[in-house]
Amino acid sequence: MDISFNIFTDTATLVVFDLASLRHRLSDTPDWWSLPEDELDEINQGNAVFLNLGQDGVYVVEIVDNLLDYSGSVYVRVPSGRIFVGAGEDVTGGDLEPDNTAAVSGRLIEMAPGSYAVRFRRDGDVISLSFVVSGEFRNHLEGPVRL
Helix, strand or coil: CCEEEEEEECCCEEEEEEHHHHHHHCCCCCCHHHCHHHHHHHHHCCCCEEEECCCCEEEEEEECCCCCCCCEEEEEEECCCEEEEEEHHHCCECCECCCCCCCCCEEEEECCCEEEEEEEEEECCEEEEEEEECCCCCCCCCCCEEC
8 A cells, every 4th residue: 555645734743543443532522632641542542543743734644565664653443444544633523523525634544454553754744654464452652652
């Protein structure tokens, strides 16, 4: 899977999640994840990956089959096979979830249901990701993931 697309974020965050994994947040406030304990809880349960980018702006997201030189990885559950990769502000909440409309900054990707290690690396404004099948889906982080 070699996919490349641009996102714009005004929350300095890239999010990766299966739509089914955060459906329980649909009626929550749109910015529920801005509470550090809520963000960390969803990451540790394997429901989402939030990557703090340090600044707002336009980024190129590259999804590749094999990212050998990566700076970190986080596990994520993929129960439905519909993954969203995009700006943090487009995460499920406020009675909305991401779709493929132009109002959403990101992309829905189809993949086999299961658990994955999301490997990541940042080079300037380019963020590279790969999804590696894993038997693990829980994380044991004590703080946010920063790129």
